[in-house]
Amino acid sequence: MPFREINSKMVEATVLPGQKMFSQRGAMLAYRGDVSFTPNIQGGQGGLMSMIGRRVANEATPLMTVEGSGTVMFGHGGHHIQVVNLAGDTLCVEADRLLAFDGTLQQGTMFLGSQGGVMGMVRGQVTGQGLFTTTLKGHGAVAVMAHGGVIEVPITPGREIHVDPQAYVAHHGDVRNKLSTALGWRDMVGRGSGEAFQLELSGSGAVYVQASEEKL
Numbered sequence: 001m002p003f004r005e006i007n008s009k010m011v012e013a014t015v016l017p018g019q020k021m022f023s024q025r026g027a028m029l030a031y032r033g034d035v036s037f038t039p040n041i042q043g044g045q046g047g048l049m050s051m052i053g054r055r056v057a058n059e060a061t062p063l064m065t066v067e068g069s070g071t072v073m074f075g076h077g078g079h080h081i082q083v084v085n086l087a088g089d090t091l092c093v094e095a096d097r098l099l100a101f102d103g104t105l106q107q108g109t110m111f112l113g114s115q116g117g118v119m120g121m122v123r124g125q126v127t128g129q130g131l132f133t134t135t136l137k138g139h140g141a142v143a144v145m146a147h148g149g150v151i152e153v154p155i156t157p158g159r160e161i162h163v164d165p166q167a168y169v170a171h172h173g174d175v176r177n178k179l180s181t182a183l184g185w186r187d188m189v190g191r192g193s194g195e196a197f198q199l200e201l202s203g204s205g206a207v208y209v210q211a212s213e214e215k216l
Contacts, residue, residue, distance in 0.1 A: 002141045003074075003083045003100070010075040011083060011143050013100065015068050020103035022063045023074055027099050033070015040065045066100075074100045079145040082152075082208060084170065090137040093144050093170035102140030110135050112177060112199070144170055148211030160202035163209055173205015 003011040013021060015035050028037060040063045066072060075081065076099055084091055092110055112133040136142055144150075146169045155161050155175055165179065178200050201207050 002085065003143050005081070005083060006073065008080050008149070009078055010073055011081050011099070012071055012073045013066075013141075014071050015066055017069050020065055020067045021100060022103055023066055023072075023100035024076060024098055025064050027074045027076045028064070028066075029073040029075045031070055031072040033068065035066065035068035035070040035072055038065045038067070039063075065103075074143060076145060079147060080149045080210075082144050082146060082150045082169070084142045084144065084172065084208075086136065086138060086140055086142065086172070088137075088139055089172055090135050091142055091170055091172045092133045092135050093142070094168070095134045097144045097146065097169055098134060099143040099145050101136055101142040102138075105136040105138045105140045105142070108135040108137070109133065112179070144208070146208070146210035146212075150208050150210050152206050152208055155201050155203055155205045155207060157202075157204055160200050161207055163199045163201065163207060165197055165199045167209050167212075168199055169208040169210050171201060171205060171207040173203060175201050175203040175205040175207075177201050 003013050005011050010029065015021065015033070022040065023037075025039070079099075081099060086105065092112070110133045150169055153161055153163075155171070155173060171177070180198050180200060
């Protein structure tokens with residue numbers, strides 16, 4: 001079910017009988033029709049592991065299962081909302097940046113930085129971000145949140161993109177990722193800025209970058 005962008009901070013979705021979608025708790029702003037919202041502590045279709053990024057941080061925040069017949073308006077905290085339409089590909093997105101998504105999408109997890117070796121293991125401690133990224137695959141729509149607006153930066157073969165991990169929102173396509181440090185280990189002691197690390201993305205696809213480094 002596609003999202004209709006009302007403005008930069010609100011989207012509307014049509015809920016149809018026999019279909020479902022998932023949203024972050026507290027994301028519903030208003031709705032019309034016979035629509036129900038049920039906490040889903042298993043994190044949606046993917047089970048507990050699909051939202052492991054939040055669980056690792058001890059944030060047992062359930063998704064809401066949205067069902068029925070009507071329309072729902074979503075938004076959260078005044079954050080900017082970016083709608084991504086998937087046509088069989090996979091979107092990797094920080095779990096806490098998910099606003100709402102189609103229930104038809106297959107959920108999973110990816111350790112962001114795993115392709116870059118052990119450097120990915122320290123990401124959560126140094127940058128304050130989660131270690132895991134939620135993956136959504138299939139045909140459907142996803143609404144993600146960001147601070148201060150978001151820009152889609154193309155990733156083309158032979159021209160890798162370097163992103164501050166704290167500014168990273170999501171990426172899709174045939175993309176490899178790795179985390180590397182821009183400083184020596186001694187220089188990183190006591191540093192919390194994402195600038196000590198760089199998320200390098202290469203291949204073919206796109207990455208969504210937010211204008212502010214503030215955490216959601």
